[in-house]
Amino acid sequence: MTSSDAAGQYGRELCVGAVVPHTGRLSRLGDPLTFAIEFLRPALRHIINGRHRYPVRLAWRDSRSNPVTARQAVRDLIQLDNAQIVVTMAGTQVLPAVADTCEELGVPCLSTAFPWQGFVYGRGGDPSRPFTWTNHFAWGLDDIADVFAELWQRCMPRPRVGCVWNDDLQGQLLRHPGYGFLPRARARGHVINDPGSYHEPADGFEGHIRQFLDEDIEVVTSAATEADLRLFYRQAIEQGLRPRLITSSRWLAYPCTAEESALARACVATLIYWSPRHPYRSSLDATTTAQLADAYEQRTGNRWLQPLGLAHALLEVAAHVLATADDPTCRRSVAATVGRTRLDTIAGTLDWTAGPTPNVALVPLAGGQWQTGRRHRSELAIVTNTGLPEVAVEADLTPTR
Incomplete structure (x- = not known):
């Protein structure tokens, strides 16, 4: 999924956008996602899809732990950064605000760290009528x-x-x-x-x-x-x-x-849901859970947090989807690809084809x-x-x- 001499023509730049609670009451949760973006930036400079090699840009906007600001962050990522997919995590009010805005504006969204029933039913969803643009991975109530x-x-x-x-x-x-x-x-x-x-x-x-x-x-x-x-x-x-x-x-x-x-x-x-003792590796560079936790502690001076593994997996899935979509420049193609994705990540195997309901992959x-x-x-x-x-x-x- 990273750059390779085997790739042929260059494609246009793809942007993975993240809504991060960098400040405010959820900022401790935002730290792992901010770290994951910087940690994986070198591995995600390019993505290969078929015979095309696409440059990739990682962008993030601060939700300030506020649902109103989170909605604006999504709009900025779409209008100013031209994001092909938006990722976010947690916050009982903030995560649904991000997902709903993506659903309204027709942009693929991937989220995590919130019980899946909240993602589906808390947003007025119905498994018989799946969301078109928004997908999630987590555990259930x-x-x-x-x-x-x-x-x-x-x-x-x-x-x-x-x-x-x-x-x-x-x-x-x-x-x-x-x-x-x-x-x-x-x-x-x-x-x-x-x-x-x-x-x-x-x-x-x-x-x-x-x-x-x-x-x-x-x-x-x-x-x-x-x-x-x-x-x-x-x-x-x-x-x-x-x-x-x-x-x-x-x-x-x-x-x-x-x-x-x-x-x-x-x-x-x-x-x-995640620890340095879980026996998983990154699909991007084979980093182990223990290595990721050590890198976080050494670079930030803080102790590892459970959301760290899920933050890393968000970007793994986004990269995989862009690399396997029929057309990574088409947001509808990218959204459809998430729904048929099964990927071994640093957070375990994430399988949107298995449920427990459409748009959801389960984390044990x-x-x-x-x-x-x-x-x-x-x-x-x-x-x-x-x-x-x-x-x-x-x-x-x-x-x-």
């Missing part, structure tokens, strides 16, 4: 429920579980009676107590905690921000609620810091827990691998005593 239920059962045979879910799209998706987290967890035989929504950012969780105490809740599951989860845990301890385990699917994609040490002691477990999940590490005060250890057996279990799940 049902996959999170399966991982968390296994973690709960490792903690106790049938624990009573309390929910800390907000009143935003995320909470609505988790509760949905058809495709949400809640019906999947209950179908596995768990008693789930949902005291109702809270508005984010939260000013207190007294009502949740009082109900959890009344119902003898033993495990808490959450999709809260780091700040809200820290507030919940502090107030829970103050009021005498000591969960044996907390499962959380949101902020825990990021490393614990000294500020978060109280949560590190809370025996918090989470999902794992393992279960993890923040535990005392060798190199850092807290490290994310893989504790269950039922959904991803090729990744080795590193530690036992440790509930509070």
Whole structure:
């Protein structure tokens, strides 16, 4: 897919555009995508499609973690950079804004790091009428429920579980009676107590905690921000609620810091969708997951993040699609190519021909827990691998005593 003397005529320049939350509340998530763009820029100077060699330009625009700005970023990438495909990742409000704008303007879009039900149903989609321009790869709410239920059962045979879910799209998706987290967890035989929504950012969780105490809740599951989860845990301890385990699917994609040490002691477990221990390589240059994580840490001075592997895979898929489309200069041809793509990437095998629904490729999940590490005060250890057996279990799940 990179330059080669075997290529014949030169084609016109192709642009891969990225909408990145470079600033604002999602900036920690934007760092891996910004890094991936610079890391892969040398390998993506050219793409060969058939007998043509196309120069490639990587461009990005800052969404500022805001859906309105994200929409404008898409327009700029299309009108000013002439992007053939747009990539983006995560943000409950920002990602749908990017995808919807691409769908409206007729530009291929590839996104990740957001449960696929949110990408499809949260945007008013219907699997019987697939999107034309927008595609996605990620895990599902049902996959999170399966991982968390296994973690709960490792903690106790049938624990009573309390929910800390907000009143935003995320909470609505988790509760949905058809495709949400809640019906999947209950179908596995768990008693789930949902005291109702809270508005984010939260000013207190007294009502949740009082109900959890009344119902003898033993495990808490959450999709809260780091700040809200820290507030919940502090107030829970103050009021005498000591969960044996907390499962959380949101902020825990990021490393614990000294500020978060109280949560590190809370025996918090989470999902794992990528790590330096996953046995995958880049389709562009055979870089391993461990090499990518090392490069990120050396060049940025920061610890690796789970979104790093998905950010790299976004650009792998974009390059592959441009290299295999019938006409990489035609946006409709590029969009159609994503739907028939199956590619081994640094994030695993991404297969849009297999579903679970049109426009979506599935990323399997393992279960993890923040535990005392060798190199850092807290490290994310893989504790269950039922959904991803090729990744080795590193530690036992440790509930509070």
